[in-house]
Amino acid sequence: xxxxxxxxxxxxxxxxxxxxxxxxxxxxxxxxxxxxxxxxxxxxxxxxxxxxxxxxxxxxxxxxxxxxxxxxxxxxxxxxxxxxxxxxxxxxxxxxxxxxxxxxxxxxxxxxxxxxxxxxxxxxxxxxxxxxxxxxxxxxxxxxxxxxxxxxxxxxxxxxxxxxxxxxxxxxxxxxxxxxxxxxxxxxxxxxxxxxxxxxxxxxxxxxxxxxxxxxxxxxxxxxxxxxxxxxxxxxxxxxxxxxxxxxxxxxxxxxxxxxxxxxxxxxxxxxxxxxxxxxxxxxxxxxxxxxxxxxxxxxxxxxxxxxxx
Ligand code: PBG
Numbered sequence: 481x482x483x484x485x486x487x488x489x490x491x492x493x494x495x496x497x498x499x500x501x502x503x504x505x506x507x508x509x510x511x512x513x514x515x516x517x518x519x520x521x522x523x524x525x526x527x528x529x530x531x532x533x534x535x536x537x538x539x540x541x542x543x544x545x546x547x548x549x550x551x552x553x554x555x556x557x558x559x560x561x562x563x564x565x566x567x568x569x570x571x572x573x574x575x576x577x578x579x580x581x582x583x584x585x586x587x588x589x590x591x592x593x594x595x596x597x598x599x600x601x602x603x604x605x606x607x608x609x610x611x612x613x614x615x616x617x618x619x620x621x622x623x624x625x626x627x628x629x630x631x632x633x634x635x636x637x638x639x640x641x642x643x644x645x646x647x648x649x650x651x652x653x654x655x656x657x658x659x660x661x662x663x664x665x666x667x668x669x670x671x672x673x674x675x676x677x678x679x680x681x682x683x684x685x686x687x688x689x690x691x692x693x694x695x696x697x698x699x700x701x702x703x704x705x706x707x708x709x710x711x712x713x714x715x716x717x718x719x720x721x722x723x724x725x726x727x728x729x730x731x732x733x734x735x736x737x738x739x740x741x742x743x744x745x746x747x748x749x750x751x752x753x754x755x756x757x758x759x760x761x762x763x764x765x766x767x768x769x770x771x772x773x774x775x776x777x778x779x780x781x782x783x784x785x786x787x788x789x790x
Pocket of ligand 1: 582630665667
């Protein structure tokens with residue numbers, strides 16, 4: 481009666497990694513329990529997620545190295561892996577689950593950066609142009625939510641205009657608005673195979689300094705003004721103070737991303753019998769909700785949803 485916060489499966493967004501081929505899965509060494517899967521298996525997984533009431537699925541493609549290039553142009557190929565997966569999942573799930581497509585060039589660039597390099601720097605405005613094309617490409621494939629994770633300035637307004645111009649007024653934008661240059665993304669870069677491309681590079685010229693909190697307010701204010709429907713904080717648990725500050729400052733749904741490194745911490749600790757997996761995962765979910773997150777992106781989404789259904 482007096483519990484202040486609740487969690488349902490509809491709060492969850494499940495990130496998945498998609499590979500080429502058929503009936504194929506590949507384990508990810510740094511993320512035990514998470515498998516990359518081919519499109520046919522991703523469709524089955526999405527149907528299962530619908531049954532469990534999961535709110536949305538977020539698709540991340542593993543691009544073969546020979547399709548990566550300096551300018552990441554495979555991002556705008558209507559037959560790339562994310563478009564194939566999006567089309568197949570949209571058709572099989574009949575609008576019963578949200579389909580989130582990430583917008584950034586890192587799955588497609590030979591250098592692993594989220595944008596185009598000019599003189600060794602990611603060039604903001606040139607990148608925004610391609611991100612607009614990438615967004616429209618993914619909307620055409622059936623994305624219901626476009627999620628720019630690139631952190632370029634001005635991209636939300638530009639993407640909104642581009643989507644509207646192509647008749648995608650109904651496609652929402654979930655902006656990775658407060659995305660920090662974090663070491664917690666390590667396992668994700670293994671999972672999508674961008675770690676080797678990025679090598680010793682970092683993303684500090686466009687992702688945020690973990691020391692900053694006021695800057696998150698500025699970033700989010702800009703994205704809301706430009707037309708974001710939802711804003712994200714990422715990583716999650718180490719940044720719950722940011723979630724709460726945003727919740728107190730803006731009337732907009734907030735998403736928080738329990739990223740790959742957070743998943744790895746909980747999973748490896750549980751495997752070593754240092755933590756009770758189910759208990760800590762459910763506690764972490766409630767912590768996200770208590771801090772003010774409407775949506776939680778988590779690799780535990782299917783476990784959480786099935787625990788909730790017991
Ligand atoms: C790509 C992107 C990243 C993540 C989501 N989209 C990695 C990065 O910015 O390098 C990280 C997710 C995770 O660690 O689980 N722009």
